[in-house]
Amino acid sequence: MSLYAIGDLHLHFQSELKAPGQLNGRVWKNHERVFRANWEKLARPGDTLVLVGDHSWGKTLAECERDLDYIMDLPGRKILTRGNHDMFWDAKKTRRLNEQFAGKLSFLQDNYFAYRDVALVGTKGFTFEGPFYLDHRGDVIGFDQEARLRAEKLVERELNRLRASFEAARADGYRRFVVFLHYPPTNILEERSGFTDMAEEYGAEQVIYAHCHGESRFHDSIIGMWRGVQYSLVSGDYRKWMPMKVME
Numbered sequence: 001m002s003l004y005a006i007g008d009l010h011l012h013f014q015s016e017l018k019a020p021g022q023l024n025g026r027v028w029k030n031h032e033r034v035f036r037a038n039w040e041k042l043a044r045p046g047d048t049l050v051l052v053g054d055h056s057w058g059k060t061l062a063e064c065e066r067d068l069d070y071i072m073d074l075p076g077r078k079i080l081t082r083g084n085h086d087m088f089w090d091a092k093k094t095r096r097l098n099e100q101f102a103g104k105l106s107f108l109q110d111n112y113f114a115y116r117d118v119a120l121v122g123t124k125g126f127t128f129e130g131p132f133y134l135d136h137r138g139d140v141i142g143f144d145q146e147a148r149l150r151a152e153k154l155v156e157r158e159l160n161r162l163r164a165s166f167e168a169a170r171a172d173g174y175r176r177f178v179v180f181l182h183y184p185p186t187n188i189l190e191e192r193s194g195f196t197d198m199a200e201e202y203g204a205e206q207v208i209y210a211h212c213h214g215e216s217r218f219h220d221s222i223i224g225m226w227r228g229v230q231y232s233l234v235s236g237d238y239r240k241w242m243p244m245k246v247m248e
């Protein structure tokens with residue numbers, strides 16, 4: 001029995017939407033087939049797969065039906081977190097989604113799910129992504145102050161949601177935690193953030209995130225061990241559609 005994670009399937013079995021430029025290129029060719037083949041080879045009975053956001057281009061639940069069917073057909077237990085493109089998932093209606101898909105899919109938001117003695121906690125997260133002003137060498141020399149202020153409010157809201165998730169698990173007696181975010185925990189200007197601070201505060205063992213696509217974005221945030229927490233990027237194109245083993 002093992003726990004795996006991957007993010008950003010960006011499925012569009014129904015949606016007419018074409019993937020934006022950064023999601024083109026060889027790694028995205030038939031990616032849903034490549035991913036399914038990889039996971040079917042890897043998965044053993046009892047395994048859990050956490051899908052860390054950006055599941056579907058569909059804007060409503062009806063437009064995501066075939067994408068969610070594809071996910072439901074994958075082997076193992078499937079837990080989903082919200083991505084910025086998951087318009088079908090109203091943050092306030094997570095409970096309803098969990099009722100509707102009971103026994104098939106689990107939606108992680110303001111709640112937690114247990115894996116052995118570990119609580120899987122998480123939320124979409126948020127991080128300021130610019131605009132940044134660069135000098136001729138490409139180094140950041142400034143950023144849009146207003147956009148930064150707007151981002152701070154969204155970060156605050158997501159931190160509250162993550163705390164709700166931690167607290168729900170703690171109230172049930174859990175002391176071991178793995179955190180799942182869609183957005184990276186820090187932006188390119190930060191060394192630490194409210195998300196890294198909270199991971200440390202609760203003694204989380206790992207923080208798993210996605211959202212970063214393409215070579216130029218893969219190192220936007222922390223990868224590896226930092227201040228006692230293991231950080232991993234699992235966006236599908238970074239992982240070349242091979243889920244990462246989080247723990248046995």
Ligand SMILES: [Fe+2]
Nearest residue numbers: 008054211213
């Ligand atoms: Fe994405």
Ligand SMILES: [Fe+2]
Nearest residue numbers: 054083084211
């Ligand atoms: Fe994203």
